[in-house]
Amino acid sequence: MMTSNSLLTIAAGPALLDPASMRAAENAEIGRGTPALVLMERAAAAAVRAIRMFAPGGTVLVLCGRGNNGGDGYGVAAGLKVAGYAVRVAAAGPATSEPAATMAARWKGPVEPLDGAAPAAIIVDALFGTGLTRPLPEIEQAVLDRMRGHGLVIAIDIASGIDAATGGASGRPLAADLTVAFGAMKLGHALGAGRALSGRVVIADIGVDVADARVRLVPAPVVRAMPAATHKYSRGAVMVVEGDAGRGGAGRLTALAALRAGAGVVTLVGPGNRAPADAIMRRSDDEGRAMLGDARLGAVAIGPGLADDARGRDWLALVLAGDVPVVADAGALAMLPGFGRAPLVLTPHEGEFVRLFGAIGPDRIGAVRAAAAGSGAVVLLKGAETIIADPDGRTAINIHAAPWLATAGSGDVLTGIIGALLAQGMAPFDAARAGVWLHGDAGLRGGPGLIADDIPGLLPAVFAGLETGR
Ligand SMILES: NC(=O)C1=CN([C@@H]2O[C@H](COP(=O)(O)OP(=O)(O)OC[C@H]3O[C@@H](n4cnc5c(N)ncnc54)[C@H](OP(=O)(O)O)[C@@H]3O)[C@@H](O)[C@H]2O)[C@@H](O)CC1
Numbered sequence: 181m182m183t184s185n186s187l188l189t190i191a192a193g194p195a196l197l198d199p200a201s202m203r204a205a206e207n208a209e210i211g212r213g214t215p216a217l218v219l220m221e222r223a224a225a226a227a228v229r230a231i232r233m234f235a236p237g238g239t240v241l242v243l244c245g246r247g248n249n250g251g252d253g254y255g256v257a258a259g260l261k262v263a264g265y266a267v268r269v270a271a272a273g274p275a276t277s278e279p280a281a282t283m284a285a286r287w288k289g290p291v292e293p294l295d296g297a298a299p300a301a302i303i304v305d306a307l308f309g310t311g312l313t314r315p316l317p318e319i320e321q322a323v324l325d326r327m328r329g330h331g332l333v334i335a336i337d338i339a340s341g342i343d344a345a346t347g348g349a350s351g352r353p354l355a356a357d358l359t360v361a362f363g364a365m366k367l368g369h370a371l372g373a374g375r376a377l378s379g380r381v382v383i384a385d386i387g388v389d390v391a392d393a394r395v396r397l398v399p400a401p402v403v404r405a406m407p408a409a410t411h412k413y414s415r416g417a418v419m420v421v422e423g424d425a426g427r428g429g430a431g432r433l434t435a436l437a438a439l440r441a442g443a444g445v446v447t448l449v450g451p452g453n454r455a456p457a458d459a460i461m462r463r464s465d466d467e468g469r470a471m472l473g474d475a476r477l478g479a480v481a482i483g484p485g486l487a488d489d490a491r492g493r494d495w496l497a498l499v500l501a502g503d504v505p506v507v508a509d510a511g512a513l514a515m516l517p518g519f520g521r522a523p524l525v526l527t528p529h530e531g532e533f534v535r536l537f538g539a540i541g542p543d544r545i546g547a548v549r550a551a552a553a554g555s556g557a558v559v560l561l562k563g564a565e566t567i568i569a570d571p572d573g574r575t576a577i578n579i580h581a582a583p584w585l586a587t588a589g590s591g592d593v594l595t596g597i598i599g600a601l602l603a604q605g606m607a608p609f610d611a612a613r614a615g616v617w618l619h620g621d622a623g624l625r626g627g628p629g630l631i632a633d634d635i636p637g638l639l640p641a642v643f644a645g646l647e648t649g650r
């Protein structure tokens with residue numbers, strides 16, 4: 181493999197916690213001597229700062245639950261009042277935890293019952309946070325329904341009714357315009373219904389250490405300034421094993437995407453007769469096999485258009501037994517013989533994943549992690565939220581994407597992008613994460629009407645939009 185000459189670098193990304201890990205992190209901080217009340221005060225102060233930036237001034241109704249989320253709510257009410265807002269509080273009942281009761285006692289204004297509370301210009305939803313354990317009760321649901329469409333909605337930690345572990349909605353949560361998440365984003369902000377219902381998410385640092393988080397959001401990659409002495413092989417050489425004649429379109433898309441994603445040299449190997457660009461070389465299967473021994477080869481992309489026949493199986497066995505990194509998709513996934521030595525990225529959609537690894541079940545993240553640990557490959561499960569897991573347990577979720585990426589050939593393009601990044605020496609987990617982010621960004625730029633053939637052409641604009649680092 182070539183040493184890293186990658187155009188991009190990618191950070192670990194923001195932590196995504198489930199409620200249990202969040203509670204553990206919070207308890208660790210309490211164990212280090214920070215009282216729970218202090219954490220709640222920090223949370224409330226951070227929410228007040230965020231609200232003042234987002235909605236400077238106006239009438240406010242704070243809906244407080246009985247747990248700690250409600251405790252944050254009382255703190256927000258008091259803080260906004262000091263800042264000059266006209267604040268009302270409506271509560272589900274007396275606070276049940278000590279810090280929440282202390283916060284409630286600091287609110288000197290009246291407390292209205294939830295039923296009957298009239299909306300305000302700014303509605304602060306502090307009914308339930310990460311402690312939601314069952315469906316929304318009727319009275320809470322009714323007040324949320326009454327608020328809908330009447331004001332700017334600020335969710336405290338997470339919109340009430342969203343399961344912070346899964347993003348699933350119980351009942352009808354009130355969609356937030358802004359969510360102030362404490363300590364870290366929760367999985368529920370990124371997954372399922374929770375993603376849209378969270379609106380814009382601001383992460384408030386309340387002094388809880390989440391550095392150990394194993395699940396993270398895919399961040400935007402950063403472009404490295406390329407050394408002036410760059411030559412084409414140092415920018416990465418990708419071999420795309422094409423499908424049979426007549427099914428070559430998919431491989432051509434993969435090759436074009438690899439070239440646009442920054443590979444210096446792209447070779448299409450197979451029986452086809454047309455390269456998608458003059459810059460792409462074309463070689464026979466025999467010539468391709470000889471190339472596998474060339475130390476300059478950085479990655480192999482295999483699968484798009486590949487038929488389940490002797491040629492396909494031979495190619496797959498050959499590249500998996502080598503030590504050049506491989507990205508395998510589509511046809512390659514249907515006939516994977518097992519896992520060889522080559523560093524490997526697998527990019528299944530749901531159907532391919534199920535055929536390879538078995539049923540997914542409700543814990544999608546767990547399923548992808550188990551697949552990666554069991555196979556030794558980086559596994560990237562494509563979907564509205566793409567989940568990427570490394571065999572070592574690191575897991576990432578990409579939500580930087582657009583629905584119009586669900587179009588024929590889009591996966592072939594992703595394969596090419598990841599191939600290019602692998603060829604530049606990026607580690608498989610990083611290549612997969614950066615690749616899916618770039619692909620998603622191209623989709624967002626393309627908008628409705630996007631077809632897969634457009635995506636490679638959008639990549640220069642995607643790169644131009646990235647921050648430049650060292
Ligand atoms: N993490 C951090 O560092 C910090 C977190 N902070 C804040 O704490 C929040 C978590 O607080 P929390 O654990 O008290 O839970 P919360 O969401 O208020 O629920 C209240 C209680 O209601 C109950 N209950 C559940 N579902 C129900 C239902 N459908 N209908 C009726 N009842 C239901 C359930 O009790 P149960 O009856 O199940 O025993 C639950 O305990 C978090 O989101 C953040 O805002 C910050 O203050 C400080 C730093």
Ligand SMILES: [K+]
Pocket residue numbers: 249305306307308309335336337338339340
């Ligand atoms: K809430």
